[in-house]
Amino acid sequence: MTDSNAVVAPADADERRAAPPIVCYRVDQLAAYDQAFYDRLKQGMTIISEVIVDPRDASCFEVPAGCFFRIVSVEGSQVGDLNLWNKNDLSERFFSGKTRQLHASHVTRGDRLWSNFPSLRPMATITHDTLEWYGWDADGAGVHDVIGTRCDPYTNHRLNGVDYHHCCHSNLTRALAEHLGISLAEAEPHVHDVLNVFMCTGFTNDSKQYFMKASPVRPGDYIEFFAEIDLLGDLSACPGGNCGSSHSDDSTPCYPLKVVVYQPVVALPDDWQSPAPSGYGGGHGT
Numbered sequence: 646m647t648d649s650n651a652v653v654a655p656a657d658a659d660e661r662r663a664a665p666p667i668v669c670y671r672v673d674q675l676a677a678y679d680q681a682f683y684d685r686l687k688q689g690m691t692i693i694s695e696v697i698v699d700p701r702d703a704s705c706f707e708v709p710a711g712c713f714f715r716i717v718s719v720e721g722s723q724v725g726d727l728n729l730w731n732k733n734d735l736s737e738r739f740f741s742g743k744t745r746q747l748h749a750s751h752v753t754r755g756d757r758l759w760s761n762f763p764s765l766r767p768m769a770t771i772t773h774d775t776l777e778w779y780g781w782d783a784d785g786a787g788v789h790d791v792i793g794t795r796c797d798p799y800t801n802h803r804l805n806g807v808d809y810h811h812c813c814h815s816n817l818t819r820a821l822a823e824h825l826g827i828s829l830a831e832a833e834p835h836v837h838d839v840l841n842v843f844m845c846t847g848f849t850n851d852s853k854q855y856f857m858k859a860s861p862v863r864p865g866d867y868i869e870f871f872a873e874i875d876l877l878g879d880l881s882a883c884p885g886g887n888c889g890s891s892h893s894d895d896s897t898p899c900y901p902l903k904v905v906v907y908q909p910v911v912a913l914p915d916d917w918q919s920p921a922p923s924g925y926g927g928g929h930g931t
């Protein structure tokens with residue numbers, strides 16, 4: 646049967662498709678990543694707090710500006726979903742979409758986690774990533790994506806018709822409510838699209854569908870961040886475990902994650918300060 650809606654390609658279809666791709670954002674215009682700056686600060690830094698995130702649960706943590714934090718794999722291969730806020734103003738939060746546009750679909754050392762409008766400034770800089778060797782695999786997958794959102798009970802219910810209460814969205818909501826002493830209803834709107842820490846994902850070659858595959862993370866691996874501003878973090882140990890089979894259920898082995906916060910003993914330069922919010926004047930053409 647012919648498809649009456651099928652559209653025939655125009656004669657110059659190949660020519661149109663051959664237009665060269667142009668990288669949208671000139672990130673070389675941003676301040677360069679200064680590895681030596683962070684390496685110097687990391688010499689002899691001391692632990693100021695540690696949090697264990699239980700499997701299929703989430704925990705909050707705070708990181709003062711100028712300190713570092715690591716998300717560490719412990720016990721088994723496990724993926725984490727990370728939310729970040731300005732600790733002093735929860736309306737400023739991690740903006741995964743703009744981070745993706747400025748850097749790439751997956752982030753690693755040297756990339757920054759940007760905040761939403763109107764601030765649009767680096768909240769954190771990735772200063773070490775033990776999985777940076779992974780790069781891009783034959784399926785086009787990489788690690789630490791900013792393309793997925795977070796597993797959530799609404800999508801799960803629509804697809805499977807069941808209530809599951811330990812999706813990352815719910816875990817992040819519960820942990821934030823508990824940390825701030827507010828209700829679930831007050832906490833939920835603050836939960837946002839995540840950095841999928843250790844998660845290995847991509848888009849299928851043929852249909853461009855979002856896929857996941859078993860994470861290469863192993864106990865001892867970590868990703869390290871420098872806090873550019875005072876941060877409130879919230880990390881969920883995804884019910885998908887290493888996300889090599891399923892998520893949004895209890896069928897996959899799941900392991901804890903550890904968050905370690907470090908304070909440099911080396912003093913920050915006198916002229917160091919948190920990045921300023923975007924300088925856009927806010928007129929919007931009016």
Ligand SMILES: [Zn+2]
Pocket residue numbers: 726795796812813814882883884885892
């Ligand atoms: Zn999840």
